[in-house]
Amino acid sequence: xxxxxxxxxxxxxxxxxxxxxxxxxxxxxxxxxxxxxxxxxxxxxxxxxxxxxxxxxxxxxxxxxxxxxxxxxxxxxxxxxxxxxxxxxxxxxxxxxxxxxxxxxxxxxxxxxxxxxxxxxxxxxxxxxxxxxxxxxxxxxxxxxxxxxxxxxxxxxxxxxxxxxxxxxxxxxxxxxxxxxxxxxxxxxxxxxxxxxxxxxxxxxxxxxxxxxxxxxxxxxxxxxxxxxxxxxxxxxxxxxxxxxxxxxxxxxxxxxxxxxxxxxxxxxxxxxxxxxxxxxxxxxxxxxxxxxxxxxxxxx
Amino acid sequence: xxxxxxxxxxxxxxxxxxxxxxxxxxxxxxxxxxxxxxxxxxxxxxxxxxxxxxxxxxxxxxxxxxxxxxxxxxxxxxxxxxxxxxxxxxxxxxxxxxxxxxxxxxxxxxxxxxxxxxxxxxxxxxxxxxxxxxxxxxxxxxxxxxxxxxxxxxxxxxxxxxxxxxxxxxxxxxxxxxxxxxxxxxxxxxxxxxxxxxxxxxxxxxxxxxxxxxxxxxxxxxxxxxxxxxxxxxxxxxxxxxxxxxxxxxxxxxxxxxxxxxxxxxxxxxxxxxxxxxxxxxxxxxxxxxxxxxxxxxxxxxxxxxxxxxxxxxxxxxxxxxxxxxxxxxxxxxxxxxxxxxxxxxxxxxxxxxxxxxxxxxxxxxxxxxxxxxxxxxxxxxxxxxxxxxxxxxxxxxxxxxxxxxxxxxxxxxxxxxxx
Numbered sequence: 001x002x003x004x005x006x007x008x009x010x011x012x013x014x015x016x017x018x019x020x021x022x023x024x025x026x027x028x029x030x031x032x033x034x035x036x037x038x039x040x041x042x043x044x045x046x047x048x049x050x051x052x053x054x055x056x057x058x059x060x061x062x063x064x065x066x067x068x069x070x071x072x073x074x075x076x077x078x079x080x081x082x083x084x085x086x087x088x089x090x091x092x093x094x095x096x097x098x099x100x101x102x103x104x105x106x107x108x109x110x111x112x113x114x115x116x117x118x119x120x121x122x123x124x125x126x127x128x129x130x131x132x133x134x135x136x137x138x139x140x141x142x143x144x145x146x147x148x149x150x151x152x153x154x155x156x157x158x159x160x161x162x163x164x165x166x167x168x169x170x171x172x173x174x175x176x177x178x179x180x181x182x183x184x185x186x187x188x189x190x191x192x193x194x195x196x197x198x199x200x201x202x203x204x205x206x207x208x209x210x211x212x213x214x215x216x217x218x219x220x221x222x223x224x225x226x227x228x229x230x231x232x233x234x235x236x237x238x239x240x241x242x243x244x245x246x247x248x249x250x251x252x253x254x255x256x257x258x259x260x261x262x263x264x265x266x267x268x269x270x271x272x273x274x275x276x277x278x279x280x281x282x283x284x285x286x287x288x289x290x291x292x293x294x295x296x297x298x299x300x301x
Numbered sequence: 302x303x304x305x306x307x308x309x310x311x312x313x314x315x316x317x318x319x320x321x322x323x324x325x326x327x328x329x330x331x332x333x334x335x336x337x338x339x340x341x342x343x344x345x346x347x348x349x350x351x352x353x354x355x356x357x358x359x360x361x362x363x364x365x366x367x368x369x370x371x372x373x374x375x376x377x378x379x380x381x382x383x384x385x386x387x388x389x390x391x392x393x394x395x396x397x398x399x400x401x402x403x404x405x406x407x408x409x410x411x412x413x414x415x416x417x418x419x420x421x422x423x424x425x426x427x428x429x430x431x432x433x434x435x436x437x438x439x440x441x442x443x444x445x446x447x448x449x450x451x452x453x454x455x456x457x458x459x460x461x462x463x464x465x466x467x468x469x470x471x472x473x474x475x476x477x478x479x480x481x482x483x484x485x486x487x488x489x490x491x492x493x494x495x496x497x498x499x500x501x502x503x504x505x506x507x508x509x510x511x512x513x514x515x516x517x518x519x520x521x522x523x524x525x526x527x528x529x530x531x532x533x534x535x536x537x538x539x540x541x542x543x544x545x546x547x548x549x550x551x552x553x554x555x556x557x558x559x560x561x562x563x564x565x566x567x568x569x570x571x572x573x574x575x576x577x578x579x580x581x582x583x584x585x586x587x588x589x590x591x592x593x594x595x596x597x598x599x600x601x602x603x604x605x606x607x608x609x610x611x612x613x614x615x616x617x618x619x620x621x622x623x624x625x626x627x628x629x630x631x632x633x634x635x636x637x638x639x640x641x642x643x644x645x646x647x648x649x650x651x652x653x654x655x656x657x658x659x660x661x662x663x664x665x666x667x668x669x670x671x672x673x674x675x676x677x678x679x680x681x682x683x684x685x686x687x688x689x690x691x692x693x694x695x696x697x698x699x700x701x702x703x704x705x706x707x708x709x710x711x712x713x714x715x716x717x718x719x720x721x
Contacts, residue, residue, distance in 0.1 A: 004588045005310060007311075008390040012311065014590055021532050052580040054536065145379075166408060168411050172714045193390070200307060
């Protein structure tokens with residue numbers, strides 16, 4: 001007798017596809033937030049599956065800080081071309097030029113927080129009523145409380161204490177005019193699930209995830225890529241190391257890991273042996289204990 | 302590659318109990334012993350514990366993600382935690398145990414395969430044990446595991462363990478529960494959590510982790526009654542797929558194959574399955590809970606909210622429905638009030654025709670003289686919907702037997718309902 005069981009990756013996939021279809025059915029003008037990182041690549045892969053043989057029924061939106069790794073941008077452009085999707089770019093530089101956002105100053109200046117301004121403006125400009133994101137609950141403690149369908153008020157804010165209960169697979173996407181939703185189809189995936197799925201599905205990734213030689217410098221115990229966007233302190237020296245990136249944000253807030261893992265199998269081996277979370281190298285989370293919660297309340301990804 | 306990772310099953314469980322029962326300690330131990338707590342997470346809670354002057358490292362800080370929760374030392378919301386062993390991946394819906402948070406327990410329980418109910422061996426069965434067991438049975442969780450915790454504080458007494466087991470069994474016999482297990486543990490000392498305890502040689506059963514890794518969950522989905530709620534209609538409008546019309550959805554029950562005769566509700570038209578499509582290619586056999594796209598031989602007008610079924614095994618079709626509901630909001634249920642209702646992919650409006658009784662979830666008594674239904678109350682009601690729904694009893698199918706009610710003014714989800 002045959003067992004009618006799904007493996008856990010297939011069950012997570014079925015759940016994510018259900019959520020993506022629910023977005024297309026419940027909202028008039030959704031968008032998929034695409035950063036060029038592995039999580040948003042997996043979400044867009046799932047979206048291709050959800051609507052096959054039709055194309056994606058929503059555009060990809062990239063909030064570009066202007067400080068991205070060049071590898072991320074070239075991957076983005078070839079990926080968009082390959083899957084035949086529409087791309088909308090929201091530019092943080094433009095928000096700064098228009099005086100809507102103010103550039104941080106100093107050695108650790110980052111445009112990470114400014115992304116929220118550009119994101120909310122882009123949502124308003126295109127009148128998106130649902131933005132699909134690749135956030136996972138295992139990433140960060142504030143995200144562990146996030147819903148699949150996360151309601152945002154007319155200011156784009158998240159109210160964690162007043163979230164709608166989510167039961168079975170009944171999702172309530174009703175909203176008033178001007179409000180919108182963030183939707184997280186891979187909420188239940190862990191970092192390990194993501195890598196295993198990428199291997200199983202043979203999904204292309206930016207080369208940054210694989211070990212390579214790169215000019216880097218050390219700051220606060222974190223290996224940072226040397227680039228035009230980060231001024232070096234006098235005592236900081238550039239050197240060449242073999243590294244890879246475990247997560248990809250923009251160049252000013254993403255640290256590298258010393259690693260020789262050059263294949264998916266080697267990365268999975270490394271992740272399963274790792275004793276530090278992937279966001280351990282993200283300086284944007286380290287600003288305070290509740291920095292993610294504070295940013296999310298304000299409308300961050 | 303981590304061995305067997307591609308063959309692992311997914312098990313969702315809820316944990317119920319208050320902080321005093323050692324629930325956080327138990328979760329902390331499962332995460333810690335399965336190496337799912339990372340050094341930077343551990344360092345962060347170690348630092349916070351120190352700053353707050355806690356004597357030991359407070360593992361509850363791991364699950365309490367919101368600022369308000371950390372400040373007040375309570376869990377407000379369902380927190381989801383993940384860990385894996387070589388056999389299974391686990392999703393823990395960790396729900397607060399206080400009475401005012403019934404709604405969170407209901408939420409966490411709605412998708413769980415297993416409920417862990419913690420009982421303090423010193424205190425024995427309390428009102429909240431009744432409450433947790435009742436909610437687990439109401440939400441149809443197939444397996445309930447009673448963890449009799451703090452056995453170290455009752456000298457690992459066999460008599461005490463069986464005394465509590467008898468008390469639980471007496472209570473549970475009044476409920477509709479399929480499978481009950483009992484394990485004597487000490488979350489703090491680690492007895493029978495991951496490794497077998499030397500302190501309780503009289504216990505011949507499994508450890509908690511072994512139970513979670515092996516408990517049979519293959520029958521938790523309905524593979525008998527064919528139910529396919531249409532979620533979205535896929536029409537590519539491309540040259541290659543010019544006339545393609547696929548019905549996308551997640552299978553809610555049954556096993557489906559190309560060539561099967563199907564009936565469409567509500568129209569009643571019949572057709573045959575032409576193909577079952579996925580990105581990977583056409584499938585020969587699919588089942589719950591897969592997400593697929595079905596095409597039919599005949600052109601029939603089908604849209605979201607319709608359901609494909611078998612002519613010889615149809616769900617109930619009707620507008621008058623009896624429900625057990627759990628109420629989620631401060632604003633009380635309005636008798637004769639109108640609400641939006643969601644059921645599978647269908648949406649309608651409904652009126653609360655009758656409130657039959659409220660349940661005292663501690664004693665299980667029916668309260669018929671007080672029909673005011675407020676936050677966290679559980680009640681039996683009958684409703685009438687504006688259009689027919691296609692449903693099964695919740696006990697038969699958790700997907701086609703569940704609904705939510707939505708306040709049309711605030712858009713809030715105000716109740717969860719299980720069809721009787």
